[in-house]
Amino acid sequence: MTTTGPIHDVISSKRVEGTNVYNTAGDKVGSIDHLIIDKISGQVRYAVMEFGGLLGVGTDRYPIPWNMLQYDTTKDGYVAPLDKAQLERAPRHGIDEVPNYDDAYDSSAKTYYGF
Amino acid sequence: MTTTGPIHDVISSKRVEGTNVYNTAGDKVGSIDHLIIDKISGQVRYAVMEFGGLLGVGTDRYPIPWNMLQYDTTKDGYVAPLDKAQLERAPRHGIDEVPNYDDAYDSSAKTYYGF
Numbered sequence: 001m002t003t004t005g006p007i008h009d010v011i012s013s014k015r016v017e018g019t020n021v022y023n024t025a026g027d028k029v030g031s032i033d034h035l036i037i038d039k040i041s042g043q044v045r046y047a048v049m050e051f052g053g054l055l056g057v058g059t060d061r062y063p064i065p066w067n068m069l070q071y072d073t074t075k076d077g078y079v080a081p082l083d084k085a086q087l088e089r090a091p092r093h094g095i096d097e098v099p100n101y102d103d104a105y106d107s108s109a110k111t112y113y114g115f
Numbered sequence: 116m117t118t119t120g121p122i123h124d125v126i127s128s129k130r131v132e133g134t135n136v137y138n139t140a141g142d143k144v145g146s147i148d149h150l151i152i153d154k155i156s157g158q159v160r161y162a163v164m165e166f167g168g169l170l171g172v173g174t175d176r177y178p179i180p181w182n183m184l185q186y187d188t189t190k191d192g193y194v195a196p197l198d199k200a201q202l203e204r205a206p207r208h209g210i211d212e213v214p215n216y217d218d219a220y221d222s223s224a225k226t227y228y229g230f
Contacts, residue, residue, distance in 0.1 A: 012152070036127060
């Protein structure tokens with residue numbers, strides 16, 4: 001990476017919430033509902049997506065590991081390597097549910113998304 | 116720190132937004148409006164507070180370094196070592212302004228808050 005000057009590339013949590021997510025083919029796959037943050041370190045661990053695009057269902061939430069998302073200024077949204085088949089089997093939870101974000105959850109998410 | 120089991124201590128960005136902030140004396144000093152997040156790393160750098168407590172003004176926003184905030188379950192809010200005199204001189208910006216979160220800003224914030 002080359003430096004782009006002294007300005008840090010930061011974003012407001014409120015700006016992230018509601019931002020669209022696209023797959024690498026350019027299709028909208030959903031939007032970010034909220035972020036899951038480690039209380040102590042302040043590290044964002046998951047961006048929890050709702051889907052309104054490819055799958056057309058809005059009843060589940062999909063926690064996507066933060067480092068899968070890349071901001072694309074031309075799309076004004078995030079791009080993630082998520083194909084439809086992958087999303088159909090992806091870890092998810094109901095709107096009012098909060099998963100147990102433990103080590104096992106992290107491991108299964110990492111395994112699922114292949115990193 | 117002792118481990119408290121396999122559950123990670125995480126929180127939703129939407130839960131953080133609106134959460135009260137208290138000083139170490141137990142007085143409410145404000146609430147968190149939004150978080151400033153490093154786009155690449157996903158690290159939360161500042162919790163931007165609005166004040167409605169000690170100072171009684173709601174027109175400015177105060178970026179507080181994330182690591183100054185400790186969550187207190189008995190208060191259902193964050194506690195930070197912020198006294199009134201310190202807040203009156205603290206770095207702030209208008210509601211619709213976005214500061215230039217560059218290295219100089221970080222340095223001055225760290226110096227101001229004394230770490």
